[in-house]
Amino acid sequence: MADEALFLLLHNEMVAGVYKSAEQGEVENGRCITKLENMGFRVGQGLIERFTKDTARFKDELDIMKFICKDFWTTVFKKQIDNLRTNHQGIYVLQDNKFRLLTQMSAGKQYLEHASKYLAFTCGLIRGGLSNLGIKSIVTAEVSSMPACKFQVMIQKL
Amino acid sequence: MTVHNLYLFDRNGVCLHYSEWHRKKQAGIPKEEEFKLMYGMLFSIRSFVSKMSPLDMKDGFLAFQTSRYKLHYYETPTGIKVVMNTDLGVGPIRDVLHHIYSALYVELVVKNPLCPLGQTVQSELFRSRLDSYVRSLSFFSARAG
Numbered sequence: 001m002a003d004e005a006l007f008l009l010l011h012n013e014m015v016a017g018v019y020k021s022a023e024q025g026e027v028e029n030g031r032c033i034t035k036l037e038n039m040g041f042r043v044g045q046g047l048i049e050r051f052t053k054d055t056a057r058f059k060d061e062l063d064i065m066k067f068i069c070k071d072f073w074t075t076v077f078k079k080q081i082d083n084l085r086t087n088h089q090g091i092y093v094l095q096d097n098k099f100r101l102l103t104q105m106s107a108g109k110q111y112l113e114h115a116s117k118y119l120a121f122t123c124g125l126i127r128g129g130l131s132n133l134g135i136k137s138i139v140t141a142e143v144s145s146m147p148a149c150k151f152q153v154m155i156q157k158l
Numbered sequence: 159m160t161v162h163n164l165y166l167f168d169r170n171g172v173c174l175h176y177s178e179w180h181r182k183k184q185a186g187i188p189k190e191e192e193f194k195l196m197y198g199m200l201f202s203i204r205s206f207v208s209k210m211s212p213l214d215m216k217d218g219f220l221a222f223q224t225s226r227y228k229l230h231y232y233e234t235p236t237g238i239k240v241v242m243n244t245d246l247g248v249g250p251i252r253d254v255l256h257h258i259y260s261a262l263y264v265e266l267v268v269k270n271p272l273c274p275l276g277q278t279v280q281s282e283l284f285r286s287r288l289d290s291y292v293r294s295l296s297f298f299s300a301r302a303g
Binding site for chain 1: 265266269270271272281282283286
């Protein structure tokens with residue numbers, strides 16, 4: 001990724017743009033978050049194609065999740081996921097203690113209610129990446145204290 | 159050696175931030191008036207300095223001092239002005255003011271989508287980081303005066 005500031009500022013504008021254009025009528029949060037998530041989905045699909053061009057096939061689901069936590073996260077956010085937990089039944093929790101897109105916002109509780117808008121794109125990114133690797137999933141995010149956040153991935157068994 | 163207070167203005171004269179550490183005497187006028195006064199003074203001095211300079215101007219207005227305090231000034235190409243009042247023992251601190259602009263203001267305010275530019279900064283993170291940075295400076299001593 002060329003320069004962090006470029007992506008950060010573009011992402012901020014994207015969120016602001018989606019919310020501004022939704023002013024007429026679509027006031028519920030849900031619509032805008034879905035739009036951002038779908039944008040992230042498409043970007044994630046493309047990114048994962050590029051990043052796994054030369055890697056070997058993945059052994060299993062856990063291997064794929066580890067790839068997302070290490071290589072994928074490093075290439076996009078220049079750091080790894082700090083903690084990965086699973087119940088071995090299709091639910092994974094990825095914890096990032098210093099999420100790059102939130103570090104400039106606050107260190108604690110200020111602006112907490114707006115945090116979810118800035119996580120939607122990244123949720124889509126993860127979902128898109130997984131989908132092109134053959135895993136259908138639902139990704140949600142939660143923030144209790146900035147800049148740490150948790151992404152929860154629920155694998156859908158077909 | 160100590161830092162008395164710090165002002166941050168944008169190019170339109172809006173006071174983005176003000177903090178004080180050791181200020182024994184207040185201006186006697188409401189804060190709004192004080193900010194306007196400070197900004198007006200800086201604007202006038204800047205244009206005065208550039209007009210009346212007997213040589214080609216390089217950096218322009220840098221600082222002024224009285225018998226009790228020294229006012230340091232730093233302006234960026236985008237019009238953001240950082241003004242710091244310290245006591246007399248402090249030398250040129252251009253790099254400190256530049257750090258306040260680049261590592262604190264740009265990082266925590268410009269890059270924060272929830273901080274609208276052109277208004278007073280509400281971010282707690284900016285306030286606390288600025289405070290701890292100033293307190294960590296070599297010429298800041300916790301004792302007043």
